[in-house]
Amino acid sequence: MNLNQLQYFKILAQEEHYTRAAQMLSITQPSLSHAIAQLEEELGTRLFEKKGRNIVLTRYGKLFLPYVEESLKVLEEGVQRTRELNGSKEGIIHLAYIYTMGSNFTPKMVRNFLDAYPDYHIDFHFTVGTTGDILAGLKEDKYDIVFSSYQEGEPDIEFRKIGNxxxxxxxxxxxxxxxxxxxxxxxxxxxxxxxxxxxxxxxxxxxxxxxxxxxxxxxxxxxxxxxxxxxxxxxxxxxxxxxxxxxxxxxxxxxxxxxxxxxxxSVYLATLKKHYLSPVAKSFIQFVCQQTEGR
CATH class of the missing domain: 3.40.190.10 (Periplasmic binding protein-like II)
Structure with missing residues (x-):
């Protein structure tokens, strides 16, 4: 079992389609199929089964998925922290936003940030959803930063107003x-x-x-x-x-x-209080707040 197999399994579980998953992973479909087959052979069980033109997780696949997601998340955090100790300006920012901020505000803000810091090498992972869904994901540590509406009764979330x-x-x-x-x-x-x-x-x-x-x-x-x-x-x-x-x-x-x-x-930038944020995420938050000050 290797890291690539686990990453492939996670993406295939999300997409439920070999062709789409292979495209997302920038590999061929046969390579993906072979990697999953090897993983299933090592585990001694089927992880996926066909459902129409798609594939879905078996009950063993559903059991395995959260462990894979947690392992990859911990590994990613370890890689980021190690790079930070080495003074690296690289990293991943998981950014989620509401639908109304997807056509202009978010892509423009990210582009302006990357243009302002050309020596940074940042991989943004985007998710779009409703305020309720993405704030729930923030609390589950799926996202570093969220652009959303304000939501009452969230003492563990810090909301910074970024516009109207x-x-x-x-x-x-x-x-x-x-x-x-x-x-x-x-x-x-x-x-x-x-x-x-x-x-x-x-x-x-x-x-x-x-x-x-x-x-x-x-x-x-x-x-x-x-x-x-x-x-x-x-x-x-x-x-x-x-x-x-x-x-x-x-x-x-x-x-x-x-x-x-x-x-x-009003729309807000939301992060978890008392929660680790990478230096690149902190730089992006500071940039957004500076760009939206007074709005």
Whole structure:
């Protein structure tokens, strides 16, 4: 059993598809198949079984996976700490972010950081999800840094504000409200709405807006992320209160300012308190905070 076999097993378990896993690992599919077969032979059991066109973990594979993930994580931390003692400017940053920060803020911030520190050799690993999911992952030590909404009741997480996102009402271009440039939230109640699901950090913010006017919309669909919401709005499935993100400009819809109640959604950089962070992760945090100071 060797390190490559364990890494291959982890990626294949995530992808559940040999071709995709091989592409991610930059190896050939036969090489991946051979490595997994050797691992299974050494363990004396099957780790995967076919399910349609994909493969899934057997119960033995499911048992083995968390031990592999933990072992690789410990090894990665050991490599990073050893490099740091040697003064290396190399490392891995596991960065997770909410959907609304994926099209512009996060890629731009990472690119600016790498351009500002050309002597650093950093491998960013990205994950996207809802605030609830990625903060849960942060507490499970899956991520070093998270860009998310604020969440109450998280004493072990430090939240640093890094900006605001304006909320708008998105409507189809042929919608009755589209003749306006702005709208009172009370004027949206008559129309079915596309709403963020409960796991989203925006859900309590938008709930609070409707509580302020003491009225609540008829929810046609609940969605996890904003680009799908925008697509449904553009096709006439409803209207939506959502962040004013770049993708809205490319779709067949119109965005309306909200004249009342006026809200902005704050976004945060979140890390675990009293938790080890590599020097490169600390440098990235400092850079983000400097770039967003005063926002």
């Amino acid at each position: 996102q304006k909320l708008v009402v998105a409507v189809p271009k042929d919608h009755p409200l589209a003749i306006h440039g702005s709208v009172d939230l009370r004027d949206t109640i008559a129309y079915p709405q596309i709403y963020f699901e409960k796991g989203s950090g925006l859900r309590p913010v938008i709930d609070q807006m409707f509580e302020e006017i003491n009225q609540f919309p008829k929810v046609a669909f609940e969605m996890e992320e904003d680009s799908s919401m925008a697509g449904l709005v553009a096709q006439g499935f409803g209207i939506a209160v959502m962040p004013d993100i770049p993708i809205l400009k490319s779709l067949n819809l119109k965005t309306l300012e909200i004249s009342h109640p006026v809200y902005e959604r």
